[in-house]
Amino acid sequence: MAYKSIHKKLQDLQELIVGDMPITRYLQFSIDRYDENGLVLSAPLAPNINHRGTAFGGSISMMATLAGYGMTLLLLEDFEVPYHIVVQKGNISFNKPVKNNFKVICSHPKRDNHDRFKSMFLHKGLGRIYQHCVIQEMGNNVDAVTFTGAYVAFRD
Amino acid sequence: MAYKSIHKKLQDLQELIVGDMPITRYLQFSIDRYDENGLVLSAPLAPNINHRGTAFGGSISMMATLAGYGMTLLLLEDFEVPYHIVVQKGNISFNKPVKNNFKVICSHPKRDNHDRFKSMFLHKGLGRIYQHCVIQEMGNNVDAVTFTGAYVAFRD
Numbered sequence: 235m236a237y238k239s240i241h242k243k244l245q246d247l248q249e250l251i252v253g254d255m256p257i258t259r260y261l262q263f264s265i266d267r268y269d270e271n272g273l274v275l276s277a278p279l280a281p282n283i284n285h286r287g288t289a290f291g292g293s294i295s296m297m298a299t300l301a302g303y304g305m306t307l308l309l310l311e312d313f314e315v316p317y318h319i320v321v322q323k324g325n326i327s328f329n330k331p332v333k334n335n336f337k338v339i340c341s342h343p344k345r346d347n348h349d350r351f352k353s354m355f356l357h358k359g360l361g362r363i364y365q366h367c368v369i370q371e372m373g374n375n376v377d378a379v380t381f382t383g384a385y386v387a388f389r390d
Numbered sequence: 391m392a393y394k395s396i397h398k399k400l401q402d403l404q405e406l407i408v409g410d411m412p413i414t415r416y417l418q419f420s421i422d423r424y425d426e427n428g429l430v431l432s433a434p435l436a437p438n439i440n441h442r443g444t445a446f447g448g449s450i451s452m453m454a455t456l457a458g459y460g461m462t463l464l465l466l467e468d469f470e471v472p473y474h475i476v477v478q479k480g481n482i483s484f485n486k487p488v489k490n491n492f493k494v495i496c497s498h499p500k501r502d503n504h505d506r507f508k509s510m511f512l513h514k515g516l517g518r519i520y521q522h523c524v525i526q527e528m529g530n531n532v533d534a535v536t537f538t539g540a541y542v543a544f545r546d
Contacts, residue, residue: 285406
């Protein structure tokens with residue numbers, strides 16, 4: 235399998251998400267980074283605004299759902315077998331208003347969760363993994379919103 | 391306060407939601423009913439489709455968030471004092487794929503929850519209420535997705 239640069243990988247992921255789930259284009263999100271801190275998506279406030287001039291909870295939920303989906307997809311790409319992913323559960327807590335452009339940081343699953351997921355997926359053809367995300371205003375490292383999503387991967 | 395027909399009330403609610411949270415227009419949702427079964431919103435599958443040809447989890451989350459918000463707003467309208475609402479928590483379980491146009495049914499809060507909410511809001515200026523929604527395909531009464539949201543109302 236050809237080596238893909240991180241930049242190309244994230245560009246492909248963004249195109250895949252917007253192509254497959256066309257409503258997501260209206261978030262005007264971008265995929266910014268995939269490094270030791272996890273996967274980082276961001277979106278401007280303006281298209282996601284609510285009646286309080288802050289970010290709409292529905293937009294934040296959608297962004298968090300995508301970040302967890304993206305992280306799951308990037309894990310699966312490493313296994314190099316065909317798959318599809320569905321979101322099974324989502325749990326979100328809005329702790330503070332998001333008053334600015336914002337980012338979603340989906341952290342890497344812990345090593346043992348990752349290993350269990352990989353083993354179940356490769357041996358049973360079905361694995362579940364929990365992804366944890368935080369939402370922060372740009373230029374601010376306070377967790378305004380926290381999200382945990384359960385994703386199930388099926389071997390195709 | 392002038393009497394508003396249910397039809398006008400739902401039309402106003404839809405305009406308010408789309409005006410205040412403009413990204414919601416892309417769901418192409420409508421507010422269909424507000425009766426003894428609760429508040430019912432619906433949306434076509436096409437603009438909310440995902441990579442599996444079923445409804446995208448992020449769209450369903452957004453629709454459910456709106457249905458709970460709408461139900462909370464309709465309760466507050468009855469109290470006839472100024473308010474604003476924020477969503478505090480959301481908990482969603484995707485049990486079955488949604489393969490068709492779909493509806494979200496937000497049921498009426500139980501009487502004692504409603505009364506506690508009303509009392510807290512009117513006396514303390516701040517009340518919290520949990521709203522329960524189910525998502526079903528049109529023409530099918532199987533609960534494909536369940537959602538519980540916590541909403542907080544502040545007296546303005």
